[in-house]
Amino acid sequence: MSVMEAPTALAAATGEDLMTQLFSEIRERREEFGRLRHVPKEFISRLKKLGVYRAATPACFGGSGLAPSAFLQLIEKISEADGSVGWVASFGSASVYLAALPKETQAKLYADSPDLVFAGGLFPIQPATQVEGGWSVNGTWKFASGCKGADMLGVGIGAAVPGQQGSKPRTAVLPPSQVEIVDNWDVMGLTGTGSHDLRVNQQFVADEWTFIRGGVPTIDEPLYRYPTIAYAAQVLGVVNLGIARAAIDEINTMSGGRVAITGAPKLADRSYVRIEVAKAEARLRSARGFLYDTTDDVWQTILAGDPVTTEQVALLRLTAVEVARVGNEITQSMFGLAGTTAIYSSHPLQRYLRDAAVVKQHAFLGEGIYDGAGAVALGVPPMPGFI
Incomplete structure (x- = not known):
């Protein structure tokens, strides 16, 4: 897709009237988002309607197959209205990480809708104990942008078992009910991103709900290459x-x-x-x-x-x-x-x-x-x- 073709494709993919209306509302509410220190879930649902959170979902699970340049232009336009909302929306690309999960796990993730909001506090990598069938996860992670509006959350873990100290870090995927959001996002800018800490207390995460960050995808579609x-x-x-x-x-x-x-x-x-x-x-x-x-x-x-x-x-x-x-x-x-x-x-x-x-x-x-x-x-x- 050329740069000249991308705006046309973007408008076709999202709906020009919907975009214009949403950008106007973002400008009207950006002060509110800053005071709240996050973008509320009801507005995240509006971003879902815009197609933000299906842009990187596999086409086989209902994703839109939006080319990277078209998605980048969408985030650029949202950021023109408000940087915090643009930053939160940018994680609509996070499903490219999730493509490294087993295909059967992804089928469960997208069973209800391709519009999945995934947020993560990946650092600092916390040691996790490998147990039968999965991992025992415990610790605190920083900078989980958009966590209060997420459907699923990820945290970065490393092996804490003999012989695996040098292994690549992986991400454990959990439902929000198993994760505590530590409300501590008090910063000078991007105040509406809600990049709070995440805390997990001895939760079991099955192997099939973990993946190597940046690992080989199990879905063979162009975006995941x-x-x-x-x-x-x-x-x-x-x-x-x-x-x-x-x-x-x-x-x-x-x-x-x-x-x-x-x-x-x-x-x-x-x-x-x-x-x-x-x-x-x-x-x-x-x-x-x-x-x-x-x-x-x-x-x-x-x-x-x-x-x-x-x-x-x-x-x-x-x-x-x-x-x-x-x-x-x-x-x-x-x-x-x-x-x-x-x-x-x-x-x-x-x-x-x-x-x-x-x-x-x-x-x-x-x-x-x-x-x-x-x-x-x-x-x-x-x-x-x-x-």
């Missing part, structure tokens, strides 16, 4: 493209407003403002082009039946960190252009500034990703876990 960890980073990084667009649009709205209290010209009459807005527009469009061109290139490789190369995976990871960085920098720049008007806590640019900064802090989007991508480009081994 797209690099899993890279996709997980992209759906987060793209949130900052939406926030940056909202920040530029806010300056455009302000530019023809009243003269400053000091008597200075309106924003649109100041050459430095015009220059910075033009530069921001160019940088945003360039970052978007890099993201969607690279994503579509890899997707076409998959559809052709060819393996994704190490170089392609590195580029995908590079797109994620780059759009997060560029989006953050553009938002900072627009905040600066607004002057003292934007220092009031009620101003939209306040929210955009804080949300964009928090996106950039995510471990998947840190400076180390540039090192990994550079290592692959130069033909030397990247840091462990990069590919």
Whole structure:
């Protein structure tokens, strides 16, 4: 799917009128979501109707088969309305992880509906004891974004049995009734994501309800051949493209407003403002082009039946960190252009500034990703876990 074709496919997949109505409601309620510190379940059900939570569900279980670029554009547009809702919606991609579960287990997961909300607190990996038929799970995990609206929850476990200390971490999948949500999400930005801690107290999880994170999928569909960890980073990084667009649009709205209290010209009459807005527009469009061109290139490789190369995976990871960085920098720049008007806590640019900064802090989007991508480009081994 080309970048030009993606918007048409996106509108067809979700319904243009439904999208417009929902985005308007998100803008009206984003203050409420921030006060609640999570997106409530009744609104999550609205995102389900938009198709967010069936985008990565296997087609054999009723999923929509949405191409990665189309899903990324959907998250970008939601994030333009509110970064927190965009962040929560981005985990509609999490079913790519669940594809590593046994097919029989997935059939049970999607038996009632393909619109499954999965959230997880995967870190820090907690040791679990292997018992007959499964695992005894106990511990506390951080950053479970969207956990209060989830249908199923996942936690990261590692083997605590002789000879398996070096094994790859796996995820244990549990119903919310077996997990305590520790209500402690008190942060500067993305306040509505509800990224609380999860606590599990000696729960048994059968083997068939665990999977290796990023493991080989048991479903043979194109989406599950797209690099899993890279996709997980992209759906987060793209949130900052939406926030940056909202920040530029806010300056455009302000530019023809009243003269400053000091008597200075309106924003649109100041050459430095015009220059910075033009530069921001160019940088945003360039970052978007890099993201969607690279994503579509890899997707076409998959559809052709060819393996994704190490170089392609590195580029995908590079797109994620780059759009997060560029989006953050553009938002900072627009905040600066607004002057003292934007220092009031009620101003939209306040929210955009804080949300964009928090996106950039995510471990998947840190400076180390540039090192990994550079290592692959130069033909030397990247840091462990990069590919």
